[in-house]
Amino acid sequence: MKKALITGVTGQDGSYLAELLLDKGYEVHGIKRRASLFNTGRIDHIYQDPHADNPRFILHYGDLTDTSNLTRILQQVQPDEVYNLGAMSHVAVSFESPEYTADVDAIGTLRLLEAIRFLGLEKKTRFYQASTSELYGLVQETPQRESTPFYPRSPYAVAKLYAYWITVNYREAYGMYACNGILFNHESPRRGETFVTRKITRALANISQGLEHQLFLGNLDALRDWGHARDYVHMQWLMLQQDKPEDFVIATGRQYSVRRFVEIAANELGIEITWQGQGVDERGLVASIHGDRAPGVVVGQPIVAVDPQYFRPTEVETLLGDPSRARERLGWEPTTSFEAMVQEMVAHDLDTARRHKLLASHGYNVALSLE
Numbered sequence: 001m002k003k004a005l006i007t008g009v010t011g012q013d014g015s016y017l018a019e020l021l022l023d024k025g026y027e028v029h030g031i032k033r034r035a036s037l038f039n040t041g042r043i044d045h046i047y048q049d050p051h052a053d054n055p056r057f058i059l060h061y062g063d064l065t066d067t068s069n070l071t072r073i074l075q076q077v078q079p080d081e082v083y084n085l086g087a088m089s090h091v092a093v094s095f096e097s098p099e100y101t102a103d104v105d106a107i108g109t110l111r112l113l114e115a116i117r118f119l120g121l122e123k124k125t126r127f128y129q130a131s132t133s134e135l136y137g138l139v140q141e142t143p144q145r146e147s148t149p150f151y152p153r154s155p156y157a158v159a160k161l162y163a164y165w166i167t168v169n170y171r172e173a174y175g176m177y178a179c180n181g182i183l184f185n186h187e188s189p190r191r192g193e194t195f196v197t198r199k200i201t202r203a204l205a206n207i208s209q210g211l212e213h214q215l216f217l218g219n220l221d222a223l224r225d226w227g228h229a230r231d232y233v234h235m236q237w238l239m240l241q242q243d244k245p246e247d248f249v250i251a252t253g254r255q256y257s258v259r260r261f262v263e264i265a266a267n268e269l270g271i272e273i274t275w276q277g278q279g280v281d282e283r284g285l286v287a288s289i290h291g292d293r294a295p296g297v298v299v300g301q302p303i304v305a306v307d308p309q310y311f312r313p314t315e316v317e318t319l320l321g322d323p324s325r326a327r328e329r330l331g332w333e334p335t336t337s338f339e340a341m342v343q344e345m346v347a348h349d350l351d352t353a354r355r356h357k358l359l360a361s362h363g364y365n366v367a368l369s370l371e
């Protein structure tokens with residue numbers, strides 16, 4: 001039985017990857033952080049009783065800032081594969097906490113690689129690094145492919161640049177099977193609530209039920225290549241199953257603006273919006289409501305507004321990936337379309353909003369869960 005260790009197992013990708021590896025018969029170890037509240041909501045459905053005979057899903061407390069902790073876990077688990085998905089992954093927040101971001105995202109990667117080497121596991125343990133399209137930042141070529149030069153535009157992206165190159169360096173210097181997946185944005189109903197897609201689907205679902213009135217966003221014109229996280233974790237696994245380690249761009253090759261994402265998500269809820277104003281005066285006005293999915297919305301009411309607090313000091317305006325190499329060498333195709341992904345996210349958040357509305361109508365306080 002193969003053993004895998006996942007850092008960031010409690011995150012969006014970690015949860016889908018753990019499911020995938022358990023399905024494939026792996027023994028899966030995950031590193032979770034100690035928090036004052038439970039932070040395992042995304043993996044509770046696959047939890048296994050540690051007292052049972054031979055559990056295949058095992059959680060360890062740990063942190064990417066803690067060398068001795070990482071070394072001890074690696075020594076204990078002796079994994080065949082390590083997936084380094086743990087990170088301070090929010091680009092905007094990285095401007096607020098640049099040093100911590102560097103410690104976790106850059107040096108955390110070095111700590112893992114060095115621990116593998118220190119323990120003499122460099123010929124046994126394969127290593128996947130969660131690299132990112134944010135490396136392209138101020139884009140030098142469109143679409144972006146493996147050979148496109150990097151130009152990071154945030155403390156997050158600069159930290160990830162270090163992680164990218166230290167992974168390449170350990171591969172070349174020590175012959176490790178170590179590779180980078182340069183993944184473009186990928187989303188799902190499990191996406192963190194402060195990333196733009198989930199922020200939109202969650203807020204619009206709440207607005208449709210009259211639980212919220214307005215959604216505040218930053219740059220509506222940013223362009224992204226959005227895929228589904230379930231497809232992308234399959235790719236992470238595939239990258240560690242090849243004869244030799246290589247870096248791959250994983251993307252859909254299609255691009256949409258944040259504004260278009262709002263329109264498509266709203267339309268899913270039976271809301272058609274028209275845009276008025278420009279820049280920070282921009283408002284998304286409700287032009288019409290069709291069907292019965294948005295009983296809480298008043299026609300003509302503005303439901304989207306731009307708030308400059310969500311603008312970034314340096315923005316990544318446009319990202320579009322070219323996944324040809326992954327298609328040719330790994331036979332990979334995304335299975336979920338952009339439209340199906342938005343539908344799935346909206347349906348999930350509408351279901352939650354309806355339950356909150358029901359609870360509120362019976363006197364329960366849903367404020368906490370709407371924060």
Ligand code: NDP
Nearest residue numbers: 008010011012013063064085086087089130132183185186
């Ligand atoms: P999430 O933010 O959903 O998950 C991040 C995970 O990292 C969480 O489990 C989090 O724990 C954990 N983590 C944060 N800080 C630490 C730390 N100091 N020590 C150990 N673990 C830590 O990210 P995603 O699942 O979306 O992304 C997975 C990886 O892929 C990240 O590295 C991200 O940067 C990268 N990536 C993501 C893309 C995307 O579009 N989703 C695209 C390209 C790259 P906790 O739950 O306790 O917060």
Ligand code: GDR
Nearest residue numbers: 089091132133134184185194195196197217218219222310
């Ligand atoms: P990104 O994702 O920065 O691409 O990083 P995010 O969803 O945060 O932003 C995408 C674009 O939307 C614009 N935007 C807003 N973003 C947020 N979060 N909130 C808003 O209100 C808002 N309004 C407009 C942003 O300016 C940006 O242009 C994600 C993360 O998962 C990274 O970890 C990963 O490496 C990259 O994707 C690929």
